[in-house]
Amino acid sequence: MTKRKKTTALIMGGLTIAVLLSFAFPFFWMLLASFKTQSQIMSTDQLLLFKPTMDNYTSVFKEHDFLSYILNSLIIGLGSTLFALLLGLPAAYAIARHHLHKLGLIILVARIIPGITFLIPWFILFSKINLVDTYTALILSHMLVGLPFIIWIMISFFEALPKEIEEAGLIDGCNHHQVFMRVILPISGPGVITASLLSFIFSWNNFMFSIILAGDKTKPLPVAVFNFMSYSEINWGALMAAACIITLPVLIIALLAQRYVVSGLAAGAVKG
DSSP: OHHHHHHHHHHHHHHHHHHHHHHHHHHHHHHHHTTSOHHHHHOGGGSSSOOOOSHHHHIIIIISOHHHHHHHHHHHHHHHHHHHHHHHHHHHHHHHHHTOHHHHHHHHHHHHSOTHHHHHHHHHHHHHTTOTTSHHHHHHHHHHHHHHHHHHHHHHHHHHSOHHHHHHHHHTTOOHHHHIIIIIHHHTHHHHHHHHHHHHHHHHHOOHHHHHHOOTTTOOHHHHGGGGBOSSOBOHHHHHHHHHHHHHHHHHHHHHSHHHHHHHHHHHHHHO
């Protein structure tokens, strides 16, 4: 039995390493390519050993004004996450406390339907009211996925909270709104953080809505990578540098908040 356990552990360890390497290699190659010239990227002899250059990052920031694209992505991501929280947290609490399962099912259906289904109607609507190429259109379109996502994550948290906590708050003189703001939300912190981070990451990486609804003034990072692609060639070095810039903020957020995300998802799974 001991040998069998050791063999199983070795197999599982090997599979884990293989999976990690398969996911990590593209990021590692992207990082190396961002410091290479076009010829170095195409050369198999310079896969690991090469003379690094910062020209790609210089091109990204000086020639393509990437700082404005970063600002656009931040405004859209933070705006859509904030408004989704403002609407989603009370909605999730109401569904959990009043057992509104039919409403929860409707929200789940809205979450399952592919976003491209809404893209054309939204484009026509925003065109009619002159909201194409505005932060409002992009924030609302990103909320289409972020809002149902936040609601479904938070329903399990609110359902698991004992009603005695709310009753104690009401006895102490709070009304229902104060109980929700001062009692329920603070003890649901891991769930709120998890939902906020995942919603922001979705918005930060979203491409489909942005390519249609964004313009020169509101172009976010995922759409800006087209600046490095043309009919004649693809500037792989600058493209990889831009991809690293897009990935870095999300990676930093994930590393700093991984404890909250893991605990939040685990608690939500157990409570659900």
